[in-house]
Amino acid sequence: SQQGEEDPQALSIQEGENATMNCSYKTSINNLQWYRQNSGRGLVHLILIRSNEREKHSGRLRVTLDTSKKSSSLLITASRAADTASYFCATDMYSGGGADGLTFGKGTHLIIQP
């Protein structure tokens, strides 16, 4: 079953504005990752935040993590047309002997209007 759920499902903003998307998850995690997927392409890793971190920055990206609320947010500042893509949060999943894989949410589809 899917762990992460992104919100909103779709977001349309003007170029230059900031875009914020949220992710909620159900069980305890070791880390949370955000990925971007351009239409028809594979996923590209954006940023990883560990469970003992609260905030992380990478260029125009800012990720926060609130383990008490089991939620994370991804902020993209000064958006560009090239940021148009789907964004997924992913958490590690375990079944006893170590990590089995990543569990993904359904994604937020971001459209940047020129």
Added chain:
Amino acid sequence: NAGVTQTPKFQVLKTGQSMTLQCAQDMNHEYMSWYRQDPGMGLRLIHYSVGAGITDQGEVPNGYNVSRSTTEDFPLRLLSAAPSQTSVYFCASSQDRGLITEAFFGQGTRLTVV
């Protein structure tokens, strides 16, 4: 750098046919995995491998087989294709099973079963 390479990019199968989706990585990663992506469902883990000779089932393994004879290759076999297996398939690799590092994804194989 090639990264993760998947072939073919597109495939149409008839119900009952079998085929193998190929995945190769050149980063010497121990951990490899297969996901399927369906509209509105995000990515779901099919099978994964933590090293040559070791494979295990993910969330949705039925109808698929995998093997890992080398570190580089992780093929996914559809034994008897069904329309429910129409999907986009992604192969991913990462440095270790702990998944504390990013996952690298291939470009995907779009499979249609008629």
